[in-house]
Amino acid sequence: MSPQNYTAPLIGIVMGSVSDAPAMHHAGATLDSLLIPYEMKVMSAHRTPQRVHDYMNTATERGIKVMIAAAGMAAHLAGVVASLTAMPVLGVPMEGKLAGGLDALLATVQMPKGTPVATFAVGSHGAVNAALFAAQILSVADPEIAKRLAEYRKKLADAVPHDVPPVQR
Numbered sequence: 001m002s003p004q005n006y007t008a009p010l011i012g013i014v015m016g017s018v019s020d021a022p023a024m025h026h027a028g029a030t031l032d033s034l035l036i037p038y039e040m041k042v043m044s045a046h047r048t049p050q051r052v053h054d055y056m057n058t059a060t061e062r063g064i065k066v067m068i069a070a071a072g073m074a075a076h077l078a079g080v081v082a083s084l085t086a087m088p089v090l091g092v093p094m095e096g097k098l099a100g101g102l103d104a105l106l107a108t109v110q111m112p113k114g115t116p117v118a119t120f121a122v123g124s125h126g127a128v129n130a131a132l133f134a135a136q137i138l139s140v141a142d143p144e145i146a147k148r149l150a151e152y153r154k155k156l157a158d159a160v161p162h163d164v165p166p167v168q169r
C-alpha cells in the first residue's frame with residue numbers, strides 16, 4: 001500500500017510535557033517529509049498515568065504500529081509505554097538541566113531486561129532518528145516507504161559539499 005493511501009496514524013508520538021514539543025516537532029517534520037501519518041500527544045507517566053494506560057489500551061486496535069516516547073529528567077514514560085504494548089517502542093531522552101540530558105538518557109536506555117526500549121540521541125537529533133527508525137521498521141513491509149527513505153538518504157549525501165569552504169576573514 002502506498003503511504004498516500006493511509007488514513008489512520010501508523011506512528012504514535014507521546015511526550016511527557018508540552019515543554020518537550022519543540023524537540024519532538026522534528027520527529028513530526030521528518031515523518032511529514034516521508035508522508036507517514038502519525039499522531040502526537042502529551043501524557044506523563046507520573047502526572048497523567050491513567051492517560052498513558054488509556055492511550056495504550058486502544059493504540060494497537062487503532063492501527064498504530066510503532067511508538068515513539070519522549071521524556072526528560074527521570075524519563076520513565078518510554079519504559080511505561082513499553083510495559084503496556086508489544087509494539088516497538090523508541091525512546092527519545094529530552095535535554096534537561098542535569099548534564100544536558102544525561103539523566104534522561106540513562107533513565108531511557110537503562111531498561112532492565114524483559115521490556116526493551118530502543119534509545120536514541122538526546123533532543124532533536126534523537127527525535128529525527130527515532131522518526132527515521134520508525135519509518136525503517138515500517139519499510140520492511142512497505143516498499144513505498146523504503147523508496148522514500150532511500151530518497152531521504154540521497155538528499156542527505158547530496159547536501160554534503162565535496163570542497164572545504166574558504167575561511168571567512
Ligand code: RP5
Pocket residue numbers: 015016017018019020044070071072073075094
Ligand atoms: C518530564 O519532565 C517531561 O518529559 C519533561 O521533559 C520534564 C519537565 O517537564 P515540565 O516541568 O517542563 O512540564 O516529565
